[in-house]
Structure formats: C-alpha cells, structure tokens
Amino acid sequence: MTQEEIRVGIVGADTKASWAKVSHVPAIKGLPGVRLAAVATRNEQSAREAAQAFGADRWFSDPFAMIRDDRIDVVTIAVRVPAHRELVLTALEAGKAVYCEAPLGRSVAETQEMARAVRSHHTAIGLQGRHNPAVRRAAELVSSGKIGRPLSARVASPTFGFGPEIPVAQDIFNKSSSGANLLTITAGHTLDLVEAILGPIVEVDARTEIRWATVRLTETGAESLRDTADYVGVLGTTRSGTPFTADVDAGVSPENIRFSFEVRGSIGWLSLTSNHPYGFQAGDLKLTSNVLFVEPDAAAVSGGTVETAINVGEVYAQLVRDLREGTYRTPGFKHALHNARLIEAVRNSAKRGVRQKVHHRDARVERLGSTSEREPISALAVLVPRN
Missing domain, CATH: 3.40.50.720 (NAD(P)-binding Rossmann-like Domain)
Known part of the structure; x- marks a missing residue:
C-alpha cells in the first residue's frame, strides 16, 4: 500500500x-x-x-x-x-x-x-493489552533472563462489569448465546496477557461461578437471569514450565479496581499494575522490578489522547506498519482462534472438573518480546482432557 x-x-x-x-x-x-x-x-x-x-x-x-x-x-x-x-x-x-x-x-x-x-x-x-509498551518491556525482561527462570506468576484481573446490577444494554452479557461474557472477554484478555509475557499456555485447571444468578437492570428495575460466569479462576502452566494463577473477578466497584501481574523469577521479580476502571485492557500500566530495565517506549498515541486509546493505538500503529511494509506482525484472526480455543479449554475444565491440556499445532507462538519478523501469534490449539 x-x-x-x-x-x-x-x-x-x-x-x-x-x-x-x-x-x-x-x-x-x-x-x-x-x-x-x-x-x-x-x-x-x-x-x-x-x-x-x-x-x-x-x-x-x-x-x-x-x-x-x-x-x-x-x-x-x-x-x-x-x-x-x-x-x-x-x-x-x-x-x-x-x-x-x-x-x-x-x-x-x-x-x-x-x-x-x-x-x-x-x-x-x-x-x-499485549500491545501496551509496559507489557512489551515486561516480556523482554522475562525472555532476556534478567529475572532468571520464571518460577511463578500471579494475576489479579478485576472488572466493574458483570456485577449484580447492569444497564439494560448490557443484558446481552448475561446470555451465553451472545458469545460475550466475563469468560470470553475479561478472561480472554487476561490469559492473552499471560501468553504475551510468559509464552504459550499448555495446561489449565479452572473454576467458574455464577454468584449473582438474578441481575437487576438499572434503568427499569427488572430482573434478568444470568447463565454465564461472573467469576473465573484459572491455575495453569506455560510451555516453559511456569505455573500461574489468574483470578478474574466481576462486580468490583471502580474505586477498588487494582489490576496486578506479578512474576517471580529465580533472580528477580517484575510487576505490572493499573488502577484504571478498564484494568489493563484500556489504561496504561506501570512496570516495576528489582532489576534494571529500560523504561517502556512512549505510546504511539499520547499527549492529549485519552488513556483508553493507548493500547488500541498500538494495534493500529502495528497494523499500519504491516500494510505499508507488506509484513504480517499484527496478531490477527489466527490468534483470535487460538484465544477462543484456549477459553474453550477453560470452560471445559470448569464444566468437567478436569484439567485440560492445550496443544499448539503451530510452533510460532512466541512471547511478545521476541524480535522475530514472522507473525508473532498464529497458534491453533487442540483440547485434550487430562484426568
């Protein structure tokens, strides 16, 4: 172009x-x-x-x-x-x-x-979220070995949505038939961030709960039945052998939102945090570590731009580079398929009470910190129950 x-x-x-x-x-x-x-x-x-x-x-x-x-x-x-x-x-x-x-x-x-x-x-x-400059730098810290071998990771991913009261326009999130709910949206984004920093997830053991089966629609006071989870907990393992926990909690008041992603390594640690009401999906992230690192790059869109546009701006910036250079570095629909299959593994694990393996057919799944010229994420996953 x-x-x-x-x-x-x-x-x-x-x-x-x-x-x-x-x-x-x-x-x-x-x-x-x-x-x-x-x-x-x-x-x-x-x-x-x-x-x-x-x-x-x-x-x-x-x-x-x-x-x-x-x-x-x-x-x-x-x-x-x-x-x-x-x-x-x-x-x-x-x-x-x-x-x-x-x-x-x-x-x-x-x-x-x-x-x-x-x-x-x-x-x-x-x-x-994986495109945020702080996330990219965190991935580089892990892949460089500066914090040593990753020993464990812990993610707290709260959201104010999917709570006991919602607007009428969001009632669609209560119905599994819509394909849009806490599991496919917030948990999908959260697990994608885990893969961006720690590499491919190969196994999940999950629990889901519906804590508010009856939801009040704020404008009308009417009640709606919820048939999708408003809590998701995942214990998983990455290909590198790093165990992680991800706690995806709905209905948290905006003033109490605190997203955190902590990685403990054999030498050091790193942490990503945010108090934005949209968590890491929209707001900027603060990276801290006990090892020296170069500050994250400046966002492609900044200055007067609202904070909710930072990460989306990074997606557009990469897509524009791909269009102009004829490359395919932006995670696209193959990556979306991988994420959908990963979430299906979580759903199956929670439903059956059985740990699920996630097999990646495409070896090109890499941490976001890689400098590879090939498409960064293009994996397809096959779900295999593990007793």
Whole structure:
C-alpha cells in the first residue's frame, strides 16, 4: 500500500456509549498517516451525529455499503459479537484489512470460519493489552533472563462489569448465546496477557461461578437471569514450565479496581499494575522490578489522547506498519482462534472438573518480546482432557 494516508472506516462508532468512541476514534486521530474516513451505524441520525462529532469524512447508515466503498482501506468492527461474522466475512470478501474487537466469534466454530477466510488479507484482533509498551518491556525482561527462570506468576484481573446490577444494554452479557461474557472477554484478555509475557499456555485447571444468578437492570428495575460466569479462576502452566494463577473477578466497584501481574523469577521479580476502571485492557500500566530495565517506549498515541486509546493505538500503529511494509506482525484472526480455543479449554475444565491440556499445532507462538519478523501469534490449539 503506497498511499500516504490509511483510510479507516468504523462500524459501530456511536456518540452516546461505545467502545469506538473512547478508544478507536481517539487512537486513529492520534496517529500520523491515518484518517477516519467514515463511520457507520444502522441508524441514519446516529451515523450523521457520529461523523460530525468525530470528524469523519463520510457516514453510512448501511455498514455493508461502507465496507464495500473503495475509499476505505481498513474496516474496524466495533459492534456486538453476534454481528461480527457477517460484517467480517463481507469485509474480507471485499479485500479489506479488518480490525475486529474480541472475541471474534460467538463460538470456536464461528471464529474458525472467519480465520479460514483471511487468506492473504491483513487482520487485527482486539486483544490490545499485549500491545501496551509496559507489557512489551515486561516480556523482554522475562525472555532476556534478567529475572532468571520464571518460577511463578500471579494475576489479579478485576472488572466493574458483570456485577449484580447492569444497564439494560448490557443484558446481552448475561446470555451465553451472545458469545460475550466475563469468560470470553475479561478472561480472554487476561490469559492473552499471560501468553504475551510468559509464552504459550499448555495446561489449565479452572473454576467458574455464577454468584449473582438474578441481575437487576438499572434503568427499569427488572430482573434478568444470568447463565454465564461472573467469576473465573484459572491455575495453569506455560510451555516453559511456569505455573500461574489468574483470578478474574466481576462486580468490583471502580474505586477498588487494582489490576496486578506479578512474576517471580529465580533472580528477580517484575510487576505490572493499573488502577484504571478498564484494568489493563484500556489504561496504561506501570512496570516495576528489582532489576534494571529500560523504561517502556512512549505510546504511539499520547499527549492529549485519552488513556483508553493507548493500547488500541498500538494495534493500529502495528497494523499500519504491516500494510505499508507488506509484513504480517499484527496478531490477527489466527490468534483470535487460538484465544477462543484456549477459553474453550477453560470452560471445559470448569464444566468437567478436569484439567485440560492445550496443544499448539503451530510452533510460532512466541512471547511478545521476541524480535522475530514472522507473525508473532498464529497458534491453533487442540483440547485434550487430562484426568
């Protein structure tokens, strides 16, 4: 791609309450050589308002018309998971680069269908926490051996969502059929971070709980039944033999949010922490260690950019480099399939009460700190129960 500007079109850029508003839009605006060329919603008024508010060149009330528009290079899918499949497959068929929020599909089968449709197109999956500069530096610290052999890791990943009271618009998160819940979203992001720093997860032993089976919808006071977990606990092992625990806890008040990722090595230790209400998925992270390290690189988008856009901006920055250089370094839909299968292993372990092995068919799964030129994460996992 030789043109000076990469033109992005966002499906789901709503001005009232949307992830695109707080992350994708400011990220695009904060990156040189990238332009918000269009926004699309399924409502003409909201599409017009979004284009005006976000400074987009054009608006569409038909997302598929925007996807097929020749003036769009990258299609960003920032809508609810059940709508991903049709939009993603249309964008790939139109020959566009596609950035889709995670989880990619409602199931492993649906995710696999989209991954197989990629062919030579550039894709990016919204597991943006691994792109944070502090995470990249932490991965380098581990892979360099500066803290010695990793002996154990402990992750506390709280979220204010999925609690006893939620807005009506989030009731979809209570239903397993939507494919969007604490396990596929927060736990999916959390375990991806474990792999980014410590390498591939090869075994999981998990427990899930529904602590609030009846949830109050805040606007109406009506009650909704929850059939998805609001607590996930994982005890796992990485390929290097490092055991870890991941505690994914829902319904934590924003003022009490404290994300932490601690790694103890044979020589030293490192810690990543954040008090952002979105945890590590959106806010910046603080890296500390008892060994010397170079400070994390400056974020691609910073300054006046809202903090929720930092990690998403890193994804766009890498995707833009790939498009211009003809490389495929951005974790895309193959990585999304790996993450979906990893989460399926967690689900199966919790359901059956049996430890699960995760076999990686592709040996190219590496820590994010690697300087390899090949695609960093493109593993497919096979789930095998272990008694």
